[in-house]
Amino acid sequence: EPEVTQTPSHQVTQMGQEVILRCVPISNHLYFYWYRQILGQKVEFLVSFYNNEISEKSEIFDDQFSVERPDGSNFTLKIRSTKLEDSAMYFCASSAGSYNEQFFGPGTRLTVL
Amino acid sequence: AQKITQTQPGMFVQEKEAVTLDCTYDTSDQSYGLFWYKQPSSGEMIFLIYQGSYDEQNATEGRYSLNFQKARKSANLVISASQLGDSAMYFCAMREGTKSFQKLVFGTGTRLLVSP
Numbered sequence: 001e002p003e004v005t006q007t008p009s010h011q012v013t014q015m016g017q018e019v020i021l022r023c024v025p026i027s028n029h030l031y032f033y034w035y036r037q038i039l040g041q042k043v044e045f046l047v048s049f050y051n052n053e054i055s056e057k058s059e060i061f062d063d064q065f066s067v068e069r070p071d072g073s074n075f076t077l078k079i080r081s082t083k084l085e086d087s088a089m090y091f092c093a094s095s096a097g098s099y100n101e102q103f104f105g106p107g108t109r110l111t112v113l
Numbered sequence: 114a115q116k117i118t119q120t121q122p123g124m125f126v127q128e129k130e131a132v133t134l135d136c137t138y139d140t141s142d143q144s145y146g147l148f149w150y151k152q153p154s155s156g157e158m159i160f161l162i163y164q165g166s167y168d169e170q171n172a173t174e175g176r177y178s179l180n181f182q183k184a185r186k187s188a189n190l191v192i193s194a195s196q197l198g199d200s201a202m203y204f205c206a207m208r209e210g211t212k213s214f215q216k217l218v219f220g221t222g223t224r225l226l227v228s229p
Contacts, residue, residue, distance in 0.1 A: 031215060042222060043158070043204060048215040056215050091158060098215055099208075101148060104158035 002026045004105035006092050012111045016081050021108045023075045023092030032075045033093040033102060034067065036060070043091065049075065050098070082112045116140065117205050117220035124225050126195045133180070134190040134223045136205030142166075145209045147188040148217065149179065152202040161203075164188055195227045 005024045013019050025032050034046040047057040049067055066078045075094075079086055089109050093102040118137045126132040138147065149161040164172045164179045172179040180189040192199055202224050206217040 033215065033217075035217070043206075043217075043219040045216040045218070050215075058216070089156060093158075099146065101160050101163050102217060103160055104150070106155075106157040109156070 004092055004094055004103055006090075006105035006108050008108060009106065010109045010111070012113065013082055015084055015112055019079050019082055019110065021077045021079075021090050021092075021110070023077070023105055024073050025075055025092065025094030026096075026103060027073070029094035029096050029103075031055075031095045031098055031100075031102075032067075032069070033095075034077045035091045035093060035104075036088040037091065037107075038085075038088045046077070079110075082110075084112050086110060087112045116209075116218045117207050119205055119220035119223050121223045122221075124223055126192075126225065126227055128197060128227055128229050129194055131191060131193045132195055132225065134192070134203050134205075134225065135187070136189055136220060137185070137187045138205075138207050139186065140207065140209050142209045145207055147179070147181070148206040148208070149177070149188075149190045150204045150206060150219075151199075152204060152222070154201070158204070162190065192225075197227050197229065200225060200227045 007022045032049040035043050037043045045058050047061045048055045064080050068076050089107045091107045092105040095102045145166045147164045151159045162172050162174045162177045164181045171181050176193045178191045202222045204222045205220045
């Protein structure tokens with residue numbers, strides 16, 4: 001069964017460093033998303049991406065964040081200068097259509113020291 | 114105001130019994146969707162079931178069913194014949210209307226523990 005994959009599974013970085021989280025969505029899906037979950041808290045929407053551009057973003061998704069689809073398969077989330085409060089599990093998701101269910105990847109646990 | 118409310122931080126059920134996990138939502142949109150996801154201890158988010166606001170029948174997927182009461186704005190998840198592998202966090206989520214149709218808003222979750 002097709003699935004969303006994410007790399008790395010765990011990333012440790014120093015405050016102020018740039019990180020890139022990678023995702024490979026399900027191949028025939030058109031909509032891509034990033035969510036985050038701070039430990040012990042609920043899942044929060046960050047951004048959605050369609051047709052090579054951001055279609056919606058939350059207030060969390062400030063200028064430190066960017067997303068890109070560099071080729072036909074990868075979808076990346078970049079955090080330019082990480083802060084301690086960026087420590088969280090980051091989930092990538094994809095869906096076939098805007099109203100379809102979103103399938104989540106296994107997540108990348110980001111730890112900022 | 115919370116868009117999605119899950120009032121049960123934890124639930125216990127014995128294997129083979131049914132359990133209902135509560136979810137209430139708040140929206141003024143006529144068109145919306147409700148989702149349930151399971152998060153085992155390994156951390157991944159697994160899609161379980163979906164209910165559209167215009168669906169007249171309650172959604173079912175195997176042992177999962179959704180008790181959708183539109184007037185009460187509730188979308189409770191019913192798990193029948195619980196299994197040990199059902200022990201996990203369960204999140205209710207909503208996609209609202211046409212303004213923000215791609216964003217899922219999640220509740221705080223319910224931790225389900227299934228005992229032998």
